[in-house]
């Protein structure tokens with residue numbers, strides 16, 4: 001039987017080992033947007049999870065100091081833009097204090113007027129259903145009121161780096177082999 005290497009015993013868990021361990025969970029990348037008092041807010045996230053099918057709900061986990069999180073709390077609504085593999089620049093432009101955000105990102109608007117990032121793979125527009133503080137983050141649960149998706153490939157975040165996803169079926173077809 002294969003040996004399981006225990007890298008971090010409980011007493012050695014710290015912020016670095018926790019982040020590094022969680023970085024082995026590959027995720028998609030999204031830009032979360034909101035609109036409050038006429039001002040657009042946006043940040044890159046990867047903490048998105050679907051919660052419920054009936055009603056249609058998702059959740060995101062937001063740092064309690066986040067400006068976008070404050071706008072979501074005040075306005076009660078937000079949009080999730082799931083990024084395409086070619087949108088690494090968009091992901092980078094919604095991170096950090098000096099991020100250019102909407103200055104360098106083309107947007108349209110949802111029916112409810114929320115900013116939608118052009119070229120995204122999918123959108124979910126939500127009304128806030130609940131906000132649950134947990135540790136230094138808020139778990140924001142949203143009822144999905146609009147959603148849209150197209151075929152394409154997602155931007156992926158793994159081990160602290162951006163990349164792309166290739167399905168085994170597509171790879172095998174390209175090699176002329178069936179799955």
Ligand SMILES: Cc1cc2nc3c(=O)[nH]c(=O)nc-3n(C[C@H](O)[C@H](O)[C@H](O)COP(=O)(O)O)c2cc1C
Nearest residue numbers: 043044045046047061062063066067068095096157
């Ligand atoms: C790939 C990636 C994923 C991220 N996911 C989250 C997240 O899920 N929640 C969060 O609070 N911050 C996340 N961040 C950090 C925020 O994007 C960053 O702190 C941003 O500047 C917050 O903007 P704001 O404070 O203006 O809202 C992520 C950053 C990257 C690069």
